[in-house]
Amino acid sequence: MKIHEYQARELLAKAGIAVPPARVVESAAEVAAAFDSNAVPLQVVKAQVFAGGRGKAGFVKLVKSAAEAQVAADFMFKNRMVSVQTGPEGIAVKKVLIAAAVDIAHEYYMGLVLDRAKATVSVIASAEGGVEIETVAHQRPEAIIREALHPALGLQGFAARRVAGRLGFTGRQASEVSQLLLKLAALYAQYDCSIVEINPLVLTKDGKVLAIDAKINFDDSALFRHPDILAMADPAEHDPLELRASKANLNYIKLDGDIACLVNGAGLAMATMDVVQLNGGKPANFLDVGGGVKPEGAVEAFRILLSDSKVRGVLVNIFGGIARCDLIAEALISAGREVGFKVPVVVRLEGTNVQAARDILAGARSELPTLQSAMDLNDAARKIVAATR
Amino acid sequence: MSILVDKNTRVICQGITGGGGGAFHTKGCLDYGTQMVGGTSPGKGGTKDANGLPIFDTVEQARKATGADATMIFVPPPFAADAICEAAAEGIRLIVAITEGIPVLDMVRAKKFLAEFGDQVTLVGPNCPGVITPGECKIGIMPGYIHTPPAPGKRRVGIISRSGTLTYEAVWQTTQLGWSQSTCVGIGGDPVKGLDFVEVLAMFQADVQTDAIIMIGEIGGTAEEAAADYVQKHVTKPVAGFIAGRTAPPGKRMGHAGAIISGGEGTAESKIQAMRAAGITVADSPADIGRALNMAMRG
Structure with missing residues (x-):
């Protein structure tokens, strides 16, 4: 989850970090x-x-x-x-x-982010702040300071002092910056953040250390234990279709293409988008309906896909494991009755209850005039791209 | 042989009574022939599940009574990291964590806890479909019937994947092309997890019953790049692969908690390039994973 800059500043101030x-x-x-x-x-x-x-x-x-x-x-x-x-x-x-x-003497970058390879959180800091940290990391990797946190104990005082020293701070200012970093690391742990960054952290001409711009994101999986953070969410910043999908327990991300995809499984959903593009089409969305999808959820998924006015075709790709092909077939027919498929639909089904699903679709042929079946995913992608041209 | 699990593996389910799928999938594993020997559900010790398996309050009791050496975890996210640590503390050798949505910092701490047990405990997952050695043992949520147990004259592929349904695709395609599978390991879609590609590659390389390997990755992190480096240096068996997420926009989380391109890192292109440079046959389409394996086999 993301919050706005002004909300991030409020959290920093609450943690005792100075902001103008x-x-x-x-x-x-x-x-x-x-x-x-x-x-x-x-x-x-x-x-x-x-x-x-x-x-x-x-x-x-x-x-x-x-x-x-x-x-x-x-x-x-x-x-x-x-x-x-x-x-x-x-x-x-x-x-x-x-x-x-403020009157800026120098700009720094100070952040914390998950280091996946080390399986812990790391401090990322640089004396070259005020620009995109990715640009600095790419062009001058030696200007980036990394300090891995102890996975259980968190950031230790000595490690914070080490970072402040490497940033070039000395004396009282070094203490001030290491204290700030310890507060930032505590905030990261307290709220289950996924990224905390102050960019720039500035040293003012009168010697103060201030956080000018801040970005804080949170681990979605941990929001259940942070109702105060959840209350900061701004629905106006989300796509209305994405909000609607999340209410129906559907994992949906809107993209800017015109071929809608309905898939089970996140990996297969991504791969389905890829294969659409490989065949010259553009995916309109990522959608993982999940293994435990219920009939109502599947129908809602079709409603969401079809309410995107850019959509000119729908590709259904199901490898039934936990998800059952027959349930998806029934949902397709229900959605067809309710909203009607004016655009072409190509269906590729494999796995659990696939024969039952094929029989169901064959029986509803007259109700779904735009429906085509596909042998495999390549065939499905070719057919939907051809049908939307 | 195979890796991680075989017909002698004795399995309990932590979270056997909950709505997280523990009850449903315990039956699925039993039906497949896995030696499911019991389960845990704090507060329900002393009862039995629908299959007649004993339920315990703690893993300590379950292990003593059943001699289990593996566990399948369906405990809900807020308590799942604790369940992983409990299994490790009680001497369970293999922990397969199916639960999706465990807070990342819980996993950071749990992983550190597990590290103290060294190689006495192995974690697979979380947020994974599980592990299966076809014909012998299934721990997880994968549909068993798509797999082919090794048989005389059938070549055996070992599969490693971050995605559940893409693993099923690879299994199905290799089955259709006449292959059997030695073991399939879903390592899971989370950013902090147990086994990663490199460790499983090493196991398959050492396993005399695995003839070739498929690795399926996706955007996010750099584990596939590390795996490609490992393959180049240490793997002599043919390796085919696929990477999902070429069309994924940066900064968006594509379903899996770990599937996100951030700061220019974790792109599909970087992974595909590294894998090809290491001699891995990478399929462009997920429909061609089986064919890529055949190509890799021909060299």
Whole structure:
């Protein structure tokens, strides 16, 4: 789960990490008051959206007065933000953060993330902050400091001091930065985060260490023990179809192609998208209906797929193990009766109860005029791509 | 031989009574011929399940009474890491964790706990379909009938996979092409897990009843790259493979908790390239995994 920058700043502040004063507003009318309450001459107006690329899109603006803040915020509320991460239709801005700007002496990067190969969490830090850490890692790997946490004990004091020292801090500032890092690691563990990052962490010209921008994501599997975090989720930032799917226990991710896929199993669902593309088509979604799918869930899956107006064809790929082919066949017919398949449907079924499923579909031939059966996944992909051309 | 499990493996199910599938799949394993000898469900010790298997409150009691050396875990996510640690502490040799959705930090700690037992305990999963040695022992949720037990004249493939349904695809295709399977190991779709590709590759390389190997990976992490390196250096048997997720967009979690491209790492291209460079025959389509195996066999 993701949260907004302003929410991440609140969690940092609660953990005792210094952040510059800021206010979040939800309408243009609140902007001037927010600027005044921050009470510094130079401030930053930042759109609160999950997508990156805000700066280039003009959705982060430095302002010198309440009037300038107003202009910047008005622009953000009225226009959809389009960046490399949003797709051409862009996203609407619902909240804007107005934060005090600081006099920066140096920018650092400080984060924690799971290190899969080591099976523990690692600190990632760099004295070259303020830019994408991936870019630094790629271009100057020697500028990245890594410190693996002890899997059970977490970040130890000496290890935090080591990181601060390697970042070039000395004396009182080194203590301050290692304390900050220990708080950050404690926050990661306390809330079952999947990534915590401060970028930039800045040293101000008057010697203060402040977190300017923060990103925190959480382990979805651990949300059951963090109702306070779950309450921070912003449904407006999610695709409505994805929200609807998650309510029906379906694992659905919307993509920008036009061939819908209904599959059981995450690996097979990914592979089905791949094979559609291999045959010259573009997948409209990832959808894993899961092994334990019930008839109602399967029908809802078809409803969701067909409510994406871009969809020009549906590919059903089931390898019945726990999931039963006959149940999917019945769902296909129910969905056909309810919403009707105006687009071509290609079905490839294998595994548990496959013969029963084929009989069911054969018996409903007249009800599903756009239905074709396929021998295997290659055949299925070729057929659906041909049918949607 | 085979690896990990055979006809002598004695298995309990932790979470045998719950709605997580323990009851259903215990019956499936029994029907396949696995020596299921009991199960645990805290608070229900002293009763029996629908198949007449004894239920215990603790793994300690279950192990003493049944002599089990393996466990299949269906315990719900909040308690599953504890169940894994319990099995290790009681001397269970093989832990197969089926449960999906265990918090990552729970697994980080459990893995550290297991490390203290060295090679006396092996964890498979979590979030995996399990392990099967066809004709001898099935621990997990895979449909048994698609597999082919080794028989005279049939070549034997060992399969390692991060995905359940793609394993079934590979099993089905190799069965159709006249192969049998020595053992199939679903290592699971989580970012922190027990056995990974490299360890299972080493087992298959050493197993005299495995003639060739299929490895099925997906986006996320760098385990496939490490596996490719291992194959190049240490594996003399033919290896075929497939990687799912070429079309997956970066930053999106594709179903499995571990299937995510982040920071430019974990792409399908990187994995496919590393595998091909190591001499592994990688299928472009999941429908061609069996044929890729035949090609790898021909060299």
